[in-house]
Amino acid sequence: MAVLIKNGFVIDPANDMQMQLDVLLENGLVTTVQSSIEPPLECSVFDASGCIVCPGLIDMHVHCFPGGSSLGIDPDKYCLPRGVTTVVDAGSAGAKSFSKFLAYCKTRKTRIFSLLHVSRVGLETAGCATADLPGELESIDDVNEDECLECAKANPDTIVGMKIRLSENIAKQGHNEAEALRRALLITEKIKLPLMVHYSFSTLPHKGVGEELGVPGSLRNGDILTHMYHGFQSTIIDPSTKSIDPVVLESKENGVKFDIGHGMGSFSWTVAELAIKTGNLWPDTISTDLHTESMDGPAYDLTTVMTKLLHLGMPLFDVIKAVTFTPAKLINREKMIGSLTPGAIADVTVMKLVDCDLMLEDCQMHMRNIKQRLIPVAAWRAGERVKIFEPWGTWPNVSESYQCHQSRERTLLHIRPD
Numbered sequence: 001m002a003v004l005i006k007n008g009f010v011i012d013p014a015n016d017m018q019m020q021l022d023v024l025l026e027n028g029l030v031t032t033v034q035s036s037i038e039p040p041l042e043c044s045v046f047d048a049s050g051c052i053v054c055p056g057l058i059d060m061h062v063h064c065f066p067g068g069s070s071l072g073i074d075p076d077k078y079c080l081p082r083g084v085t086t087v088v089d090a091g092s093a094g095a096k097s098f099s100k101f102l103a104y105c106k107t108r109k110t111r112i113f114s115l116l117h118v119s120r121v122g123l124e125t126a127g128c129a130t131a132d133l134p135g136e137l138e139s140i141d142d143v144n145e146d147e148c149l150e151c152a153k154a155n156p157d158t159i160v161g162m163k164i165r166l167s168e169n170i171a172k173q174g175h176n177e178a179e180a181l182r183r184a185l186l187i188t189e190k191i192k193l194p195l196m197v198h199y200s201f202s203t204l205p206h207k208g209v210g211e212e213l214g215v216p217g218s219l220r221n222g223d224i225l226t227h228m229y230h231g232f233q234s235t236i237i238d239p240s241t242k243s244i245d246p247v248v249l250e251s252k253e254n255g256v257k258f259d260i261g262h263g264m265g266s267f268s269w270t271v272a273e274l275a276i277k278t279g280n281l282w283p284d285t286i287s288t289d290l291h292t293e294s295m296d297g298p299a300y301d302l303t304t305v306m307t308k309l310l311h312l313g314m315p316l317f318d319v320i321k322a323v324t325f326t327p328a329k330l331i332n333r334e335k336m337i338g339s340l341t342p343g344a345i346a347d348v349t350v351m352k353l354v355d356c357d358l359m360l361e362d363c364q365m366h367m368r369n370i371k372q373r374l375i376p377v378a379a380w381r382a383g384e385r386v387k388i389f390e391p392w393g394t395w396p397n398v399s400e401s402y403q404c405h406q407s408r409e410r411t412l413l414h415i416r417p418d
């Protein structure tokens with residue numbers, strides 16, 4: 001049946017559009033976007049007065065492979081009911097586990113794409129519950145070019161890029177980091193896909209000297225640095241000057257994209273404020289890094305992470321672009337999703353921007369007073385209405401056990417507020 005979304009304020013960055021318009025969905029596609037559309041016969045009408053209507057939200061960094069790692073969440077419970085119609089799984093599966101991952105995706109309603117992990121084991125051993133197990137780069141033999149290429153070529157509908165994590169404790173005390181990155185750059189060059197890099201407790205510098213590799217210095221146009229605002233050892237902020245490292249801005253100029261990847265430890269209000277103040281560095285894509293350790297807070301869901309960026313001063317139009325058109329383009333799916341262009345898949349999210357007065361935490365339990373909050377109201381995936389609900393008990397989560405869990409992270413914070 002056709003769906004007519006009436007009287008909403010449409011924000012569609014792909015078409016540089018922000019005005020009150022009606023949106024008609026027919027046969028699973030967006031067919032018309034204009035003012036005052038008369039409903040056709042056999043049509044359900046949704047009144048979006050006072051709401052924002054935008055393309056279905058895309059979360060560029062989640063972990064949605066429950067059988068494949070202890071981090072995995074069910075996207076039909078934690079993403080789709082929060083207005084997120086598409087998620088990109090960031091490396092939960094490697095070549096070894098990919099067929100199992102694909103089988104799981106087919107059972108979900110949420111549209112799922114994958115950044116294939118360069119290590120064949122994916123994130124099998126990642127996560128707090130498995131902290132004593134060896135990391136995915138413990139053996140460099142697990143990063144196998146032929147296996148990655150074969151897997152990516154066999155699954156072009158799902159694999160939209162590759163993922164690597166650079167941290168010394170998962171790479172034989174850092175010993176394998178440089179070689180793993182060298183292989184990852186080579187593999188993604190061959191298949192012409194972007195590489196998403198997690199770079200937190202790494203032994204690699206921001207920019208290598210000569211042949212030496214660095215992050216983001218060695219990344220290329222279209223590659224993605226995730227966890228951009230973390231405050232750990234490999235932070236983009238120089239703790240001695242409290243300013244952004246110029247290499248980071250140079251990379252931005254070269255086309256490297258920056259992703260939030262909030263997670264349980266990777267979003268610091270202080271780092272975000274310093275990166276914006278000293279480098280005007282805003283995210284290209286806003287993502288949750290939703291997993292079992294971040295879903296009940298401090299990330300919660302995509303609209304909460306978007307709320308944090310709004311609080312930091314990012315314009316609403318740019319916030320919406322960072323969860324629609326930009327991620328769609330980065331994964332080369334901009335004709336299909338991420339816009340309300342007639343002919344695109346009928347993924348639509350309706351949100352409200354509501355006034356509030358709440359203290360909202362970062363990953364180190366530092367608080368900011370939030371005065372406005374984005375919340376999902378309704379969504380359609382390929383023209384089919386999605387049920388919106390809150391999977392957690394309270395928001396924000398101020399339970400004692402949660403604060404205790406988060407306080408561990410405080411000891412890791414590299415940059416402290418003044």
Ligand SMILES: [Zn+2]
Pocket residue numbers: 061062063090261263289
């Ligand atoms: Zn992640």
